Amino acid sequence: MDTPVQPASPQKPTRRNSETEELYRAITDYSLMGVYLIQDGLFRYVNPALAQTFGYTPEELINRRGPLDLVAPQDREMVAEKIRRRIEGEDQSAHYTLTGLRKDGTTFLAEVWGSRVIYQGRPAIIGTLRDITVEHRLQEELAQAYTFLSRIIEHSADGILVTDPQGKILLANLAVAELVGRPVEELVGATTSEVFSSFEPTHPPAAKVRETLQAGEAILELRGYKPDGQPCTLGVHLAVIRDSKGQPVQIVGIVRDLTTREQARQILTALNAAAAAAQRAMRTPEALFRAVTEQLRQIQLDSAILLLDPDGQHGRIAHVAMSQETARQTGWEESRIQGLTFPIEPPEPQSQSSPLHRAIHTGETQLVSGASEVLNVFSRVGSRISRQSLQWAEQQHLILAPITHNGEAIGLLAVASPHLTEAEVPAITAFADQVSVALENIRLYQETKQWTQELSRLLEISRMLAGTYSLDAVLDKTAETAVLLIRSATYATLQLLEKEEGELVLRTRAAAGGPKPRKEVLLMRPGEGIAGHAIRENRLLNIPDVTNDPRYLRVEGSPPYRSLMVAPLVIEGRPLGTLSVSSPEIDAFTSHDEQLLQLLADQAAVALESARLHTMERRRTQEMAQLYETGVSLATTVEPDEVMQRIAQGARDLTRAEAGIVIVYDDHLGTYRWAVATEPSERAQSLPDLTPRPGGLTEQILRQAKPVVVADATTSAEVNPVTLKMGMRSLVGIPIQVKGEEPLGVIFCAHSQRDYFRGEMLQRLSLFSLQAASALRNARL
Numbered sequence: 001m002d003t004p005v006q007p008a009s010p011q012k013p014t015r016r017n018s019e020t021e022e023l024y025r026a027i028t029d030y031s032l033m034g035v036y037l038i039q040d041g042l043f044r045y046v047n048p049a050l051a052q053t054f055g056y057t058p059e060e061l062i063n064r065r066g067p068l069d070l071v072a073p074q075d076r077e078m079v080a081e082k083i084r085r086r087i088e089g090e091d092q093s094a095h096y097t098l099t100g101l102r103k104d105g106t107t108f109l110a111e112v113w114g115s116r117v118i119y120q121g122r123p124a125i126i127g128t129l130r131d132i133t134v135e136h137r138l139q140e141e142l143a144q145a146y147t148f149l150s151r152i153i154e155h156s157a158d159g160i161l162v163t164d165p166q167g168k169i170l171l172a173n174l175a176v177a178e179l180v181g182r183p184v185e186e187l188v189g190a191t192t193s194e195v196f197s198s199f200e201p202t203h204p205p206a207a208k209v210r211e212t213l214q215a216g217e218a219i220l221e222l223r224g225y226k227p228d229g230q231p232c233t234l235g236v237h238l239a240v241i242r243d244s245k246g247q248p249v250q251i252v253g254i255v256r257d258l259t260t261r262e263q264a265r266q267i268l269t270a271l272n273a274a275a276a277a278a279q280r281a282m283r284t285p286e287a288l289f290r291a292v293t294e295q296l297r298q299i300q301l302d303s304a305i306l307l308l309d310p311d312g313q314h315g316r317i318a319h320v321a322m323s324q325e326t327a328r329q330t331g332w333e334e335s336r337i338q339g340l341t342f343p344i345e346p347p348e349p350q351s352q353s354s355p356l357h358r359a360i361h362t363g364e365t366q367l368v369s370g371a372s373e374v375l376n377v378f379s380r381v382g383s384r385i386s387r388q389s390l391q392w393a394e395q396q397h398l399i400l401a402p403i404t405h406n407g408e409a410i411g412l413l414a415v416a417s418p419h420l421t422e423a424e425v426p427a428i429t430a431f432a433d434q435v436s437v438a439l440e441n442i443r444l445y446q447e448t449k450q451w452t453q454e455l456s457r458l459l460e461i462s463r464m465l466a467g468t469y470s471l472d473a474v475l476d477k478t479a480e481t482a483v484l485l486i487r488s489a490t491y492a493t494l495q496l497l498e499k500e501e502g503e504l505v506l507r508t509r510a511a512a513g514g515p516k517p518r519k520e521v522l523l524m525r526p527g528e529g530i531a532g533h534a535i536r537e538n539r540l541l542n543i544p545d546v547t548n549d550p551r552y553l554r555v556e557g558s559p560p561y562r563s564l565m566v567a568p569l570v571i572e573g574r575p576l577g578t579l580s581v582s583s584p585e586i587d588a589f590t591s592h593d594e595q596l597l598q599l600l601a602d603q604a605a606v607a608l609e610s611a612r613l614h615t616m617e618r619r620r621t622q623e624m625a626q627l628y629e630t631g632v633s634l635a636t637t638v639e640p641d642e643v644m645q646r647i648a649q650g651a652r653d654l655t656r657a658e659a660g661i662v663i664v665y666d667d668h669l670g671t672y673r674w675a676v677a678t679e680p681s682e683r684a685q686s687l688p689d690l691t692p693r694p695g696g697l698t699e700q701i702l703r704q705a706k707p708v709v710v711a712d713a714t715t716s717a718e719v720n721p722v723t724l725k726m727g728m729r730s731l732v733g734i735p736i737q738v739k740g741e742e743p744l745g746v747i748f749c750a751h752s753q754r755d756y757f758r759g760e761m762l763q764r765l766s767l768f769s770l771q772a773a774s775a776l777r778n779a780r781l
Helices: 015-029 048-054 073-087 133-154 174-180 206-214 259-266 270-280 285-298 324-330 355-362 371-378 387-394 422-466 471-485 529-537 591-635 640-655 697-704 721-725 759-780
Strands: 034-039 042-046 093-101 107-119 122-131 159-163 169-172 199-203 217-225 231-242 248-257 302-308 314-321 341-343 366-369 397-405 408-417 491-500 503-513 541-543 563-571 574-583 659-666 671-678 708-710 730-736 745-751
Touching: 034 048, 034 107, 048 093, 048 122, 073 093, 073 107, 073 122, 107 133, 133 591, 159 174, 174 248, 199 231, 206 217, 206 231, 231 422, 248 422, 285 302, 285 314, 285 422, 314 408, 324 387, 355 366, 355 397, 355 408, 397 422, 408 422, 471 491, 471 503, 471 574, 471 591, 503 529, 503 574, 529 541, 529 563, 529 574, 563 591, 574 591, 591 640, 591 759, 640 659, 640 671, 640 745, 640 759, 697 708, 697 730, 697 745, 730 759, 745 759
Parallel strands: none
Antiparallel strands: 034 042, 034 122, 093 107, 107 122, 159 169, 159 248, 199 217, 217 231, 231 248, 302 314, 302 408, 314 341, 366 397, 397 408, 491 503, 491 574, 541 563, 563 574, 659 671, 659 745, 708 730, 730 745
16 A cells, blocks of 8 residues: 655745645644654654554654654564665565554554655655554454364364365364374375275265266265274265356365164165165255155055154154055055144043054154054045055054154154064164164254355355455445345345434445345434344344334335344444345244354454445545645646636535635725636536625624534525525535634535535645635735
């Protein structure tokens, strides 16, 4: 970054140069960033902001202390070398960080810009400095969060590794290292073919694995030997991570030791072996159920997967598979049974519970004989009982084996056949246990995959936001990421706190998602609406159904939604706005979604603050340069009319007003003269006579020699009606005068927005009036 100053060449001191130097000092004194001038190892100038940063007054530093006095000992050699290189002309400018040393002995991290200049005929360094301690701490906290997530992966019970597309291992956790008997340090940088050289793929074939991996995922089994020589079977789940162009950049692998399960499977019947092979090929519960029941049907066993609702009072037929003979005998259709629900009725008092109820609540497999219990499972959900169905059921035996999760029954595997006996109960029970394990594997796989994707997205957005200084880009990208990251969200909005007619309001600045994403204009105050309450309470709000919340404010034209989640954007306890996501579904967002949204909101808050500070500094730099250039332009003009026109144009440009007006009293002619600058310029030609009215604002400012700000011109009787005819709503007037002398005239700036002119604008305009006074006085001479 270049230092926002222009080096001066040696020249003889003149009154104009002195005035320019005084003007420059006046500008830098108001800067929020520290400004300094170094020559001969001492500070020749520091502004109040820099002195305050180090705990000094400007007088304690100027001509008394040098830059090395304000640098911690460990950085002094580095700083001294950078200063030497610029003073001796080896470098023109420098941008670096250092550890600052305050007057009270405390230290902080500072960012420094500086350039070589010629000051009073000799080399010097002029530049700026700002305290970045908070910004650095926030970056460290983000890195700690990433380390925390990395440690979760590192200490996972399942093996987790990440490779590049060529198979080179980029990351491996301790579980993988223990499986292959090598330290983690040796795994990183090695290839998977080297690490798993003692294992061979058994299913599916290697060609099939490569084919499915091209589609994005692959699941395979490896058999081989552990370092101690014991046989081992590994289950591997692979997922491809792609970049924005769809090119593979990484492959994430989940490795689980299946040896114990494999040993148990080997003692089961061919039925269990076939079903276990099917379960390892599944990616979703529905696909698993289909494979399980199809395997059973192939060996002439009718089966159904029953799943329980969370309340435990209802069940659902998730999948059914019957042999062709059963379908012929009963007339049942799988499509009519599958998906139907049924109540799970508790037993009557003093009566024996049904086998279905006992299997669910005791977790023990039940063997049932007789038509009533068979029909209780296969026909109570809607199939019509015929004589043929009754005859079929009378010949069947039914095994009900619980499917469990964390020791609780979540469903049942129901298997029917005339040949089932107590001898088959252990095999069917083990088979149901395998279904339970497979469901857990699928759940863990899907969660791991989701977390991997979310972590990748969060890291990507964090890197992008950290390098983005455009406020609009940060806003848009944050809204887009919220919709992508929160899976249930269909719409996202980002609101910022802004001043509107003297009070803080929330204004929607970015939106994403839905059929037609749009940027709305919604104004609400802190405490109004759900977003306003999130700001006032400084906490995330997750509303399951906004129609039942009295705080809900309907936004005209926004996509309809029922669930709403709002996270406040806060930096160092100061609210910046809110990030909201919505969904048309009721109770769509989970506690996991809350964590993701708050983490994204925290990252966005840091990025927004950085973008705001960057924008402010860039604007101040531009304004300082503009003020300097305008002053030079005025100083080189001697024609009075041209001077007045340049003053009007310069005032309008400095304040970004819609009109700039200069009114000067001509002592020789005894009349007022004026110049106007508008956009477009033709607008000024149609203006009527601007001669000040008796008792109006112009005479008031000339008489009192003080600035006047009119927040709303429609309520002030002193405002010239011409201003209102121009459509102007707010107005500021500054006397043109050199300190200690009578005003020469007045600079007016006008804007159609109410309460437009504020602190920094008035400061710039006051400084500019000094330049204008000097230019007018020179023109009269």
